[in-house]
Structures are given as C-alpha cells and as structure tokens.
Amino acid sequence: xxxxxxxxxxxxxxxxxxxxACPGWTIADVTVPKExxxxxQPITGIxxxxxxxxxxxxxxxxxxxxxxxxxxxxxxFFSCNTCHNLATYGVSNLPSDIGHKWAIGPINGPTVMNSAxxxxxxxxxxxxxxxxQAKGPILNPLEMAMPDExxxxxxxxxxxxxxxxxxxxxxxxxEPLTYDNIARAIAAFERTLLTPSRFDSFLxxxxxxxxxxxxxxxxxxxxxxxxGCHNGIGIGGGSFQKMGLVKPYRxxxxxxGRFEVTxxxxxxxxxxVPGLRNIEMTYPYFHDGNVWQLEEAVRTMADVQxxxxxxxxxxxxxxxxxxxxxxxxxxxxxxxxxxxPSGHETLRPSFD
Amino acid sequence: xxxxxxxxxxxxxxxxxxxxACPGWTIADVTVPKExxxxxQPITGIxxxxxxxxxxxxxxxxxxxxxxxxxxxxxxFFSCNTCHNLATYGVSNLPSDIGHKWAIGPINGPTVMNSAxxxxxxxxxxxxxxxxQAKGPILNPLEMAMPDExxxxxxxxxxxxxxxxxxxxxxxxxEPLTYDNIARAIAAFERTLLTPSRFDSFLxxxxxxxxxxxxxxxxxxxxxxxxGCHNGIGIGGGSFQKMGLVKPYRxxxxxxGRFEVTxxxxxxxxxxVPGLRNIEMTYPYFHDGNVWQLEEAVRTMADVQxxxxxxxxxxxxxxxxxxxxxxxxxxxxxxxxxxxPSGHETLRPSFD
Numbered sequence: 038x039x040x041x042x043x044x045x046x047x048x049x050x051x052x053x054x055x056x057x058a059c060p061g062w063t064i065a066d067v068t069v070p071k072e073x074x075x076x077x078q079p080i081t082g083i084x085x086x087x088x089x090x091x092x093x094x095x096x097x098x099x100x101x102x103x104x105x106x107x108x109x110x111x112x113x114f115f116s117c118n119t120c121h122n123l124a125t126y127g128v129s130n131l132p133s134d135i136g137h138k139w140a141i142g143p144i145n146g147p148t149v150m151n152s153a154x155x156x157x158x159x160x161x162x163x164x165x166x167x168x169x170q171a172k173g174p175i176l177n178p179l180e181m182a183m184p185d186e187x188x189x190x191x192x193x194x195x196x197x198x199x200x201x202x203x204x205x206x207x208x209x210x211x212e213p214l215t216y217d218n219i220a221r222a223i224a225a226f227e228r229t230l231l232t233p234s235r236f237d238s239f240l241x242x243x244x245x246x247x248x249x250x251x252x253x254x255x256x257x258x259x260x261x262x263x264x265g266c267h268n269g270i271g272i273g274g275g276s277f278q279k280m281g282l283v284k285p286y287r288x289x290x291x292x293x294g295r296f297e298v299t300x301x302x303x304x305x306x307x308x309x310v311p312g313l314r315n316i317e318m319t320y321p322y323f324h325d326g327n328v329w330q331l332e333e334a335v336r337t338m339a340d341v342q343x344x345x346x347x348x349x350x351x352x353x354x355x356x357x358x359x360x361x362x363x364x365x366x367x368x369x370x371x372x373x374x375x376x377x378p379s380g381h382e383t384l385r386p387s388f389d
Numbered sequence: 390x391x392x393x394x395x396x397x398x399x400x401x402x403x404x405x406x407x408x409x410a411c412p413g414w415t416i417a418d419v420t421v422p423k424e425x426x427x428x429x430q431p432i433t434g435i436x437x438x439x440x441x442x443x444x445x446x447x448x449x450x451x452x453x454x455x456x457x458x459x460x461x462x463x464x465x466f467f468s469c470n471t472c473h474n475l476a477t478y479g480v481s482n483l484p485s486d487i488g489h490k491w492a493i494g495p496i497n498g499p500t501v502m503n504s505a506x507x508x509x510x511x512x513x514x515x516x517x518x519x520x521x522q523a524k525g526p527i528l529n530p531l532e533m534a535m536p537d538e539x540x541x542x543x544x545x546x547x548x549x550x551x552x553x554x555x556x557x558x559x560x561x562x563x564e565p566l567t568y569d570n571i572a573r574a575i576a577a578f579e580r581t582l583l584t585p586s587r588f589d590s591f592l593x594x595x596x597x598x599x600x601x602x603x604x605x606x607x608x609x610x611x612x613x614x615x616x617g618c619h620n621g622i623g624i625g626g627g628s629f630q631k632m633g634l635v636k637p638y639r640x641x642x643x644x645x646g647r648f649e650v651t652x653x654x655x656x657x658x659x660x661x662v663p664g665l666r667n668i669e670m671t672y673p674y675f676h677d678g679n680v681w682q683l684e685e686a687v688r689t690m691a692d693v694q695x696x697x698x699x700x701x702x703x704x705x706x707x708x709x710x711x712x713x714x715x716x717x718x719x720x721x722x723x724x725x726x727x728x729x730p731s732g733h734e735t736l737r738p739s740f741d
Binding site: 105106107112113114119122123124125126129130131132134135138139141317318320329330366368371372373374375376378379381385386388 | 457458459464465466471474475476477478481482483484486487490491493669670672681682718720723724725726727728730731733737738740
C-alpha cells in the first residue's frame, strides 16, 4: 500500500462524508414516518359490504350483466360501461360524458372503481350509496333517458333469462325483478371494483413497494396538507370540500356542488372530495374535467386549496407518489358477460 | 296369462303401429342426408388466416386494445366495440347505429363474429377483407369521424405504451405505427372471433348435438332452398344476392347495395348474403334492421327470395335449427383489455 493510494482513500472518505451530510444527495432510503401511514388504510377485502344489500356471487354476476346492458337506456345504445368504461379504470377520459341525443353532461363523470369507499355518491353527494346512485343515470334525460322506472323494469323483465337470473340473485323475494333490485345488483358488482396498488403493499409493510421518489412524494403529499381531505382507504371520497378554499377556482362549469342538494349558501362550490386511487388513469381532472395533466392538477390543488406554491420537483414527486396508486382491476370484472337476447315483447330502442 | 290381458296387448300393438305409421308422431330419430351436411363446413381453427397479415398473439392482443379504444374516434366516445359489442355477439342490436353527433347510420351494423369467413366486407362488399374494412368506420364522418388517417396515427402514437406494443406486434418494421397497421391489428383480433356451436359438433359427427326438431329444421332449411346462399363455413357470407329476388322487398331504407360499388344497374339492391351464425342473437334483421323476430325473418326470406310460403311449423323448425348456430364466444375475446393512458401530447377529444 503506497502513499498515493492512501491519499486517494482519504479523498474518497471526504466525498462520502459530504454525500451523507447533504440530504439532497443522500443514497439512504427515504423513511416515511409511521404517523403519516396511519392517515390511510389499505384495500383488504374483495368487496365493500353493505348490510342492506349483501354482496353475493349471484348478485355480482347479474350486476355485471346489467352494467354492460344498453337496454337500460332508451336508445339501447348506452350502458353503464359506456361512460364508466372498465377498460379505462371506470371513466370515459372525457371532460364530460355524452348522453341521449348527444346531450353533453354538465360535469365530469367520476370513476366507479373504488367508489364503494365514498361516503356519498355524485360530485354533490346527492346519493347516499351506490345502491341509490345506480338509479340516477338510467332515468336522467341527459344520460340513459329511460322514461321511468317501470319502463326499465319492463324492458329488462321481457328478457326471459333475466327473470331466472334475478330470481337466483334475490332468492325468496316475491317479485325479484324491481327497479330497486336492478340498482342493487349493479351496486353489488360495483362494490367489487377495488384496485389494490403498490401503495397498499407499502401500507401493509412492504417497504420496497414504493421507490424513494414515490416515498418522498408521499411525505410531501402529507406535509403539504393534501391529506387534510385525501385520506382514508379511498385517499379521498370521505368528505366534502369547497373547490377554491383559499383562492377562487375559475371555471366556466355551472355546477354548484353541494348547494344543489342543501340550498345552503355555504355549500356553493362544495364538492365531494374525489378519491385518488388510479388518478393517473382517470384524467381529465376536477369536476369540470378541465385539467388533463396530473402535475397541473397537483399544482392547482396546492394553490387554490392550500395556498401553497409547489416547485416543479415537489410537484413531480407528488405526482410520482400518486401514480403508485394505480391498481390492478379485478380479473373477474374485466371478463365481459354475454347478454341474454331480447324477447318478442321487449320494448324497442328509440333514438328520439 | 288370461284372455283379458291378451286383448289389452292387442290394443297396445295397434296403437304402436299407428304411431309408427304417422310421421308427425314418430319417435324415431330424424336423419339428415349426408349430402345436406356437405353444404357446410365446421369451424375448426382458432383464427382465420391471412397470408398478408399473419395472426400472431402480439397482434391479436394489440388489436383487442384498439378494438376497445375510443381514442380512435374524434369524440373519444366510440370504439369498435361500441357498435360491434362483444357482449352481444358483435352487434348493437339496433336497427342502425349511432355515430358522431348522434348521426344515425344508413344501414344495420353487421356482426364481427365469424366475419373473417366473409368473401367481402360491408353489406355492399366494398372492402375485400377485414384489414380493408377496419379502416372505414374510423374515418366515416357518420361513425367515428376522425378527420384523417394521420390524426388517428398521431392520437394512438401519442400513447407511449402503444409505441412499444406496435413494435412488438409488427417486429422488424421501420415504422410499426401506421394506419394500415392499426387496421391489421384490429383485423387480426377479429380473425379470432369465431364461435363454434352445437351445429359444428353435429357436422363433425356428434349426431345427438342437435335435437330432432333442429334436425328437421336443417332438412327444411336445405329443402326450401336457403342453402342456395346460406352455405359454407359461415352459413352465408360467401356471395352476393338481390334482396327481393322473386318478389320485391319493401323498405324505406335507401341503401342500394352492390350498385354503390359497381354502378351496374343489375347490382341494385344486391347485398352480401349475411352469415347466419349466432343469428338468434344478432337481431334486428336484414340490411334495414326492420325485422326483430327470427321467425318473421325466415318467413320473409322464403317468400321474397324463394317464392315459398312456409307453414308456422316449418318456420318454427327452421328457426330452431338456426338457434343451434348460436356459438361460444372465445373466452380470450371477452377479457377486456386495460388501455394505456394518454400522453401530454395526445390530441384531445372533440364533440363538434
């Protein structure tokens, strides 16, 4: 070992010390404090239960058929899946959806994936659960436009095989084929649309499930204050909040949020906080569907909700964390049902 | 053995002789002559080959994604599957389909299932194969309404993951992402949409695969003359024929059939003979989508094409046979793909 080698060794030690001392350069693991993790819960079961509508395999199978069945629309053209496409994480990736006679919807269509975790349904929370929600779009004249509940029941009931399938899905009921049961079956299916992600692995103890950048993004997500609303199992979906809390959010969209339900002035522009699972895939963002890039959505939220200006690197790290929420769609949900044929009495589609 | 018993035995023999002598009451098997069976061929392989576009697993997988991808439409709302829904045997079950800005299509949408067996594509046969066909609806202003091929290529090419998937599906090509290759991939997927049925089992020797009524329907189908056009592996799809051959077919539909392609007067109202596989499921019938009941379609065809009046029982038996053509959709085809997300540069949807 000569003197030259010893000098080089000293230089290397010096560089090592500098690297370790400089947090921006550290190569050590990013550690996420335990209390940060306690703000969330991982997906565990395969369905979100509802005591009033137990999730059974028969009901889920029927619900999947109805979810894909365009006969629930007046035109015979729209199914639930048309706008809440399972191939694109339960959304259409459009600013707002197209409905009967090319009606343009007033608001961005939320995803059905993990929506069972939401404390209420629709942006303004007008439905208390998925069972109530599923009854809306079928009758909405701007969406599926069925004239009334009876027409929907009649159309579906005219399909001989459905009568048997309803009887199996709702055993012991005197009249299994009702509008409520159509909604219950669809909701039961939707209760299985849960997408476990790398973040769930991380929450359940697999420390290497997130990269350092994603962990740093998670820390920033908590420390910036995003978890004030985006927390729990849905990473949101559990509360209502004003859009533009500390600074007005400018939009041409006419939706008034919770005010539409309560008629209380303070509920103007108050919307359900969306869950952020699969947010990478469910662009465009916000109730107006105006923002297409996740980074822009993050920056805007920090600005108008929290009064914080994020740097590009902070924004990028938070977005990287949010992409770790992209989960796996259950295989069974992606298996398309084969729909039973209409009968002689089936109400014909109408394009008018 | 007493005399009374002997008398009863004679009565039973008498009844038996009467039953056997009366063809309407026979309990013997219906036998379908071999030469009748030679008019058809069973589905054997899992894909219909095309030398110019070999069907590979990579291409089929990509084709399935594109088939479900609404980004191939201007509005971002319509995919191939919107009108050729795999959940309903590759049709929409509508008289005609709805396109961009609620355009109502001029003709009934044919099924994609088993369409690879067709000698030509579209009702007027203007595309020689599925590879050529798939290029049409994307650009049709009444359907998916993409302004031009370049826009479709640009939209799909802006999806990062697609670039890799195209490279794998079209290995060795300098520029794998082209409009022709979009169509080739979709066509490769469609070449796998084959639905073996009980009739195929029957054709390959399983005599009990059809009921006696269905066998009788098959005999009547041949003896009435239906197999003049509805023959081969597709039970149709192999030729063109005038709609209203012996008697005018009255319709408000403006389609002129093969005349639109050839401009020959004798091709007026000449349409591609549709294949009858899954015909039970692909109502409403004919190029105008005017007829909803299979029995009515059978009766009308016999009348206007063959000048024959079928009895109710003959019509019913033929319809029963036709229902034995309802096949099994390949499991792989029913597994929905998960579509890759758009990029920052992806051309936005336009509803105008």
